[in-house]
Amino acid sequence: MKLQIIDGVLPESLEPVASALPQLGQLPLAGSSLAELLQAKAAALPAKLALSLSPCLWPSAALWQNLAKQEQACRLLSPQGDLLGWLSEGFETPATDCKELLADTASLLIRYPWDLLTLNEALLGAFSEDRLLGVVRPGVNWDGFLHLGEGSVILPGVYIEGNVSIGRHCKIGPNCYLRGNTSIADHCHVGNGVEIKNSLLCQQVAVGHLSYVGDSVVCQNSNFGAGSICANLRHDGKNQRCLVKGEKIDTGRRKLGAFIGANVKLGINTSIYPGRKLYSNSSTRPAEVVQTDLIT
Structure with a gap:
């Protein structure tokens, strides 16, 4: 067709x-x-x-x-x-x-942006074999299927649990934890001690060391300062709700992180409430707590 x-x-x-x-x-x-x-x-x-x-x-x-x-x-x-x-x-x-x-x-x-997570889960969930075109250093372990693009390298101490896709010319690690159905696009850097869970990272995203990105979508050319956290769970365990055109929408997801636009810069130790949106070209100061959507 x-x-x-x-x-x-x-x-x-x-x-x-x-x-x-x-x-x-x-x-x-x-x-x-x-x-x-x-x-x-x-x-x-x-x-x-x-x-x-x-x-x-x-x-x-x-x-x-x-x-x-x-x-x-x-x-x-x-x-x-x-x-x-x-x-x-x-x-x-x-x-x-x-x-x-x-x-x-x-x-x-x-x-809605969380529909992209649903699609990503379906696509990666269909993986049935490894496809390794990059370099996997000794001391890397994975339990699931891994697709790794040309020119990419996974450094020692990285553990992968679930199906993960990593694009071309990426640097992952050392000592990272990738889990769930996670898709990382070309030219990304995931630093030391970072955890990425069930998320979608677009091109040229850099996640600094000791950061956590869970159930999130991060658009191109965005940067996480060291120690930045995307929270993804409410204390009461109820479904996450997102603000859409002035109305709170039930996402149907108990765990949901952040939706981050292009060219967003997070200061070190930024903490983001679950289900929040950071629009393109926004930024945070060190140790800032993002309680509401950041609209530029």
């Missing part, structure tokens, strides 16, 4: 990721990009029609099959009626009165 990605204006509910990325399709995931992963799914299916698709939808296996068997132009809608894409002979937009298909409930609609 031929596929074109429709990279339009992203929903405000996806902030601070929406403004940090020029296009959602460029988001690094599982050693690739969201657009490349969608293209690979489409290329594996024979189809008569070409698909134009929003990167805000990750179709289920059943929806991919349903799209591939269509023989007439149609529009693809969310259960709420929002346009997510269309099928046509040459990517042209079909008439508004054409056939309509609804995305099934098994498909993932990316509306």
Whole structure:
């Protein structure tokens, strides 16, 4: 199936990721990009029609099959009626009165930043073998599947628990703990004594020594000062809630860290409350406690 990605204006509910990325399709995931992963799914299916698709939808296996068997132009809608894409002979937009298909409930609609964690978990959870193109020093241990890009090095004392993807030209360690389904993009540095849990780090992120990043999304070119902490659990154990357009939304996640935009600089020993958002180009002072969203 031929596929074109429709990279339009992203929903405000996806902030601070929406403004940090020029296009959602460029988001690094599982050693690739969201657009490349969608293209690979489409290329594996024979189809008569070409698909134009929003990167805000990750179709289920059943929806991919349903799209591939269509023989007439149609529009693809969310259960709420929002346009997510269309099928046509040459990517042209079909008439508004054409056939309509609804995305099934098994498909993932990316509306909020924590939906990116759900997608990342699904992609890394599907790993079935190691793929080591970089250097793993003696004294590194892992329990799960590891994908390591060219030019990257993992230093002694690093322990990996779960499926982890590390991009090209990264430096990890020494003495780090990576766990859960964690995706680290190209040109990242994870320093001594750092713990990364079930998180997504975009390109050129640096996490200084003795820091903790759990259940978080960190966009490109952001820096953690030494000893910075992303808290991810409420004292009462209830689901985390995030502020979206002035309304607190139940994320459905008991553990949830921070959502950090591009070019964010954290001073040493910064502590971030669970579920908080730090928008692009924001910064903190040493030992600052981030209790509310930082909007620039």
